[in-house]
Amino acid sequence: MKNHFIRLVEKEDLPQLQQIARQTFVEAFGSENTKQAFNMYLDKNFSIEQLQSEYNNPHSTFYFLENAHEIIGYLKLNVHSAQTEKKLDDALEIERIYLLEKYRGQSLGNVLMDKALESAKHHRKKVAWLGVWEHNPSSIKFYQKYGFRIFDKHNFMMGDEAQKDFLMKLEL
Numbered sequence: 001m002k003n004h005f006i007r008l009v010e011k012e013d014l015p016q017l018q019q020i021a022r023q024t025f026v027e028a029f030g031s032e033n034t035k036q037a038f039n040m041y042l043d044k045n046f047s048i049e050q051l052q053s054e055y056n057n058p059h060s061t062f063y064f065l066e067n068a069h070e071i072i073g074y075l076k077l078n079v080h081s082a083q084t085e086k087k088l089d090d091a092l093e094i095e096r097i098y099l100l101e102k103y104r105g106q107s108l109g110n111v112l113m114d115k116a117l118e119s120a121k122h123h124r125k126k127v128a129w130l131g132v133w134e135h136n137p138s139s140i141k142f143y144q145k146y147g148f149r150i151f152d153k154h155n156f157m158m159g160d161e162a163q164k165d166f167l168m169k170l171e172l
Contacts, residue, residue: 001093002059003067003068004065004066004067004072004108004111005065005066006064006066006075006112006115007063007064007066008062009055009062009064009074010121011055013064014051014052014055015048016046016064016071016130017051017055017062017064017074017093017170018046018047018048018051018072020064020071020074020100021046021051021074021098022042022046024073024074024098024099024100024101025042025063025098025158026042026068027100027101028098028101028136028168029030029133029158032101032135033159033161034047034159034161037158037159037160037161038040038158039159039160039165040098040133040159040160041157041158041159043146044159045150046153054076054078056154059078059080059081059082059083060076060077060078060082060095060162061077061119062074062075062076062077063075063077063112063115065099065108065111065112068071072099072100072103072108073097073098073099073100073103073109073112074096074098074112075094075096075098075106075112075115075116076094076095076096076097077091077092077093077094077095077116077120078093078095079091079092079093079123084089084131085129085131085154085167087152087167088127088129088169089126090125090127091125091126091127091128091169092116092119092120092123092125092128092129092150093128093129093130094116094128094129094130095130095131097109097112097113097116097130099112104155109142109145113142113146116128117146117170117172120172121172125172126172127169127170127171127172128147128148128169128170128172129148129151129167129168129169129170130148130167130168131154131156131165131166131167131168132165132166132168133156133163133164133165133166134153134163134164134166135163137162140168142164143168144168146170146171147170148170149168149169149170150166150167151167151168151169152166152167153165153166153167
């Protein structure tokens with residue numbers, strides 16, 4: 001892992017952010033959803049305009065995980081009003097944590113999660129939380145290894161189709 005590093009996403013990186021966001025989302029969920037709903041979600045949530053809006057929010061932060069040759073994953077963290085759920089006070093949301101498929105299973109998800117938890121502690125948050133699709137057992141298991149526990153669920157709109165996400169939290 002010594003050849004991997006995390007860096008803050010800069011404004012000029014938005015095209016690369018769009019590319020890694022779309023690619024990792026397609027790899028993770030493309031075969032599990034209807035094409036129409038999935039494409040609707042991609043077009044809405046990973047457009048340059050949408051990513052620019054999220055990037056400009058002072059309460060959201062994006063990071064890239066890179067090796068010497070490419071961006072291999074990314075992380076999006078939210079605090080305060082940027083959080084997608086308002087159920088937890090004094091919390092940091094891990095909204096997106098994704099790796100390219102070819103790098104999964106190499107403990108690189110740990111690098112991103114460690115960065116997220118380090119950020120939560122740096123901001124003196126009492127809780128880190130995230131949403132995870134109820135039909136994503138490998139990610140649920142990964143989060144449970146860190147001590148995250150399911151505390152609620154909510155609807156996640158995949159285009160025009162409602163899906164259930166478990167909400168998981170970790171007391172810091």
